[in-house]
Amino acid sequence: MMRTGLALMLSRGFRPAAVQKHQTIVTYVEAALVNRHEAALSNFDILRRKRNRFIYEPDLPCSWKEADEALKTAEDFVAALGELISMEQGQPGLDFSKNR
Numbered sequence: 001m002m003r004t005g006l007a008l009m010l011s012r013g014f015r016p017a018a019v020q021k022h023q024t025i026v027t028y029v030e031a032a033l034v035n036r037h038e039a040a041l042s043n044f045d046i047l048r049r050k051r052n053r054f055i056y057e058p059d060l061p062c063s064w065k066e067a068d069e070a071l072k073t074a075e076d077f078v079a080a081l082g083e084l085i086s087m088e089q090g091q092p093g094l095d096f097s098k099n100r
Contacts, residue, residue, distance in 0.1 A: 001044060001074050004081045005029040011085050022048055037080040043073045
């Protein structure tokens with residue numbers, strides 16, 4: 001989710017500062033998607049915080065249900081932002097499945 005948010009920023013010519021980079025991306029995406037894709041945005045910052053705790057405090061538990069819900073939220077979020085980026089950019093996406 002974070003990389004997709006960063007891709008949105010970069011596609012529009014913006015780059016987050018090194019300080020509080022992840023929070024800056026969250027804030028930018030929320031501002032960029034005001035009144036659109038609210039379902040995808042609703043848990044973005046919450047999942048950012050949970051990811052932070054999971055990485056830096058590995059003794060905290062994460063249930064299968066919570067992980068599954070986070071994955072579904074991430075899939076929706078990436079799809080929504082990917083669609084937005086594709087619509088704004090004139091270049092068609094690459095289909096690597098044809099090269100297999």
